[in-house]
Amino acid sequence: MSQTLKIVLAQHAMGDDAQKNLETSLELIGQAAFAGADLVVLPELHRTPYFCKSQQARFFDQAEPLDGPTFQALSNSAKEHDVVVVGSIFEARQAGLASNTAIVVEKTGAMAGHYRKMHIPDDPGYNEKYYFAPGDLGFEPIDTSVGRLGVLVCWDQWFPEAARLMALAGAEVLIYPTAIGWDPTDTADEQARQLDAWRIMHQAHAIANGLPVVACNRIGYEHDPDGGHHPAHFWGHSLIAGQQGELIAEANDQATLLMGTVDIARTDQVRRAWPFLRDRRVDAYEGLLSRSLSDES
């Protein structure tokens, strides 16, 4: 028995023209559907350049409500092409409150659900705590006609806790829209270690939870609007991993539609061989709810 899901990751670059970026995404959704996709995933914050490189109040003008223009466009496209779409928006919630939100659009064009990024980064080039409140919806999978989707966003990928909670809640596939790249001033060795670490974390979430994992990353070189201190070279390398962490497909750093088929039914087989969910020591995990168990005095 198998229950296959054909996933297409629309890895692309974003320029200064938000409308043009959106049209590129829509064009790629159409191509993906033509290629037989059941599910199309877009990169994180795919409507605009990655504005979090600097802290500028004017960028809040780019925020939009859940049912704003990005949803409307994705909704029309999902319905036209009969495909489920995972998109990503800068969500305006009320004055002074915004989130980094993934939206899942059903084949009917309806909103299947949304996920607000729970782990928010804040480091040079990725000043997200300035723009986004921490997610307040928890780790809840989103039910769709193609399965129960464990949608997480970028920085969440470094936290095994997030993947595990989605798995425990019944997610059938883990999906990460991402925007991660190299600091061009880092050495080649450092850049290689970072990309390897990123790939390994996604594979590890697959292994630890017996689930397929996909990540759709941005590509392209984006200047720092503050004047060049923190440019980013988004590294692409979107990937599709199977339940044992094996790579089914991986992109390079160029624009691409990355296609791969995962077999949702294989999760049960893999978990019989590797019954990690059976053996978790839930009686001994309380420390996970602490920030630290060894505060230095």
Added chain:
Amino acid sequence: MSQTLKIVLAQHAMGDDAQKNLETSLELIGQAAFAGADLVVLPELHRTPYFCKSQQARFFDQAEPLDGPTFQALSNSAKEHDVVVVGSIFEARQAGLASNTAIVVEKTGAMAGHYRKMHIPDDPGYNEKYYFAPGDLGFEPIDTSVGRLGVLVCWDQWFPEAARLMALAGAEVLIYPTAIGWDPTDTADEQARQLDAWRIMHQAHAIANGLPVVACNRIGYEHDPDGGHHPAHFWGHSLIAGQQGELIAEANDQATLLMGTVDIARTDQVRRAWPFLRDRRVDAYEGLLSRSLSDES
């Protein structure tokens, strides 16, 4: 500033003669110390063949107390060679109660501490739940003259929770004595996926926690004492990974002293760049204490 630690993993095979196995371990500790090791790690249950391939009451005769002959021998060796040793025993606690226990021996020959394997496997060829009660000491690092050691054992390696709890408790390096191998009847592809997954999980613990990780595995082909249904080909591939998951050293499937130097002080640098501990959503992790968040009705 650096604070280096030279680690040697004594990857070797075990035969039917327990005394000879122990002598091999002692010989390797001496060689490792001669090569400059600060810390030597032995494989899981290094005194005997991996008896958990079958359920036989007579094998409980092999269990020994914490301060039994294995500790005594390792203690003498650690003191003679001025090195910290991580060993592994089948611990007899009282009639009908045994554990799979790692012991850490100080350079003075004293017991620095012990860890009882928390996650116990139970699948064909690895019938550990028959022999070992689940560990009851939690995830507590062990302080030694060469650092605060986060000692875990084999099956623990598949649980990000265990690595995280050791990291939160201040472990400076994660250490896994292991006994894992291929089922010779599996396909070459399946065997490759399993070994890759094993390596990836260790690398992921390093990345997610910004800690060096080492695993010392058994090698060799061991027959099933029940008559051949579950032989194991222990795959070796002991490894030393740095704080970004980068492989510092990895063995093949032959006997070896695998040497590598980790820089404990680098943890602070890596965690400044990747501040995952800062951003954990401890307010939203309560579900990790549940077996399932999606029980099927």
